Amino acid sequence: MLKIEHLGIAVKTFETAIPLYEKLLNTVCYKTEVVASEKVNTAFFRQGETKIELLEDSGPEGVPGVIAKFIEKKGEGIHHIAFEVEDIEAEMERLRGEGFVLLNEKPKKGADNKLICFVHPKGTNGVLIEICQEIK
Numbered sequence: 001m002l003k004i005e006h007l008g009i010a011v012k013t014f015e016t017a018i019p020l021y022e023k024l025l026n027t028v029c030y031k032t033e034v035v036a037s038e039k040v041n042t043a044f045f046r047q048g049e050t051k052i053e054l055l056e057d058s059g060p061e062g063v064p065g066v067i068a069k070f071i072e073k074k075g076e077g078i079h080h081i082a083f084e085v086e087d088i089e090a091e092m093e094r095l096r097g098e099g100f101v102l103l104n105e106k107p108k109k110g111a112d113n114k115l116i117c118f119v120h121p122k123g124t125n126g127v128l129i130e131i132c133q134e135i136k
């Protein structure tokens, strides 16, 4: 794995979280993107080599999606750590070989022009790990 590409942080609403992180990091949110397949809104901040990805549930009212469920259980906070890899298919193969359980069969299209795959937190001491590869 090359580096920590971003940290994913679950928030209740962008309305307050984006201005908060802009103040905290002293930088502007450079992109928001809807990941419709996951019912998640994302907002990105660049911080040197690494990014912060805020995650907001975009499911319909009363139908909690993954982020709403996460917040219900654990509250707002760090949701996942994403590592950049050069070849996601090869890395998935390697992780499977090491006995990790992957949450996707195949890489899927994530936000910010990435192919992504999640590693089940039960094999990683409760930490949700994402691996991602830039789509060239």
Ligand code: ZN
Binding pocket: 006, 007, 008, 053, 080, 082, 130
């Ligand atoms: Zn992510």
